Amino acid sequence: MKRCIFPLLLLISFASIAQQSTFGILGGATISGYTSSEIFQNSVPLVGVSLGVYRGITLTKSLALEPGLYFTQRGISHGSSIFSNSNRNRLSYLILPVVMRKNLTDNFSVHIGPYLASFIHGSYRYPNNTFSERWSTWGILGGDRNIPDAQFDVGLQAGLRYILSSQFVINASYELGGAKYLQRVISDGPFPQVVTVSVGYQW
Template identity: 25%
Template sequence: MKKIILLAIAILAFGFANAQQTRFGVKGGLNITSFSGDNDSEALVGFQLGGFAEIKIIERLAIQPELLFSTQGAKFNRIGNNNDIDLKMNYINIPVLAKFYVTKKFTVEAGPQLGFLVSAKSDGTDVKDAYKSVDLGFNFGAGFNITDNFSVGARYTVGLSNVGDYDTDDVDQYLDSPKNSVFAIYAAYKF
């Protein structure tokens, strides 16, 4: 984990030192979240809100670090009951994306994400202690610049780490463990 954080800092430092142009902005959007792995989770709707810096490295390539508050989680069917259980988790996510301008209007992006669990509630009960405080994921997505300042986009975050606070002993247990799965649609404004 320390290596990932140091790598992100190194990328940011390199980007700021060599940046041709840096623009800051705000973004917000809709999250559709669930857990991947062998579980019976269903989608839960949430939101994300935060800021970003777009650091141009060369004409068609930028590094885009972000700081986002993201509501995530999943819905589960309660066995023998018609009521669903909503697991609502709030994260502070820090994605660092490589953003490539395919054209002046169309972009594609990909990069790692580090998430910090702020809270976790199941039907109003605090269950934060049952989940890991740090989450690792990988993002990929696309965006469209409507104007020089306003853009829209879609992104999928693949969870790479088990969100449950238990260790997995083998590959099958890791693959079956719950991992965050987030599809986001967002709008962004650059200053």
């Protein structure tokens, strides 16, 4: 059922837009982690990348519907600091948010709405004193059904945007997922949370 929902939302979001709209691209960095859990007491956030496109559909003078499609890296690191050479679990997702944007001024807006994420790739790194063990797995692109991570995630995104000029933007958002980390093997695992800061261009 979830495999049908993702392409359906994608088609609805980008099809037949008759009203005034904008199109934009965003690229930036993510800082991701998980809600508190006993199994991740020594974990620190993981830095990743985010890149995607969005379409702003004007509804009223101050409201717009904004679907998007993004490649986003999430994950977790087990070490003393965010830049330490520690165990890392880096997960790549294809994310489709559909948010409602409220313009507070001509240059400043806030948004909130749901998102659907589909797992596409995971890489795992476990260094020790002599060598670094690495392995990876594919999600929807490889048809791997035996991965421990959630193949799909539904959550909430909230954020803000500032327009530097008529076309350049700065965007920040926070996402809280509903799919538990390693939910196929840990029934009480934590939930993912991601902060994204990006810059972009719209027209």
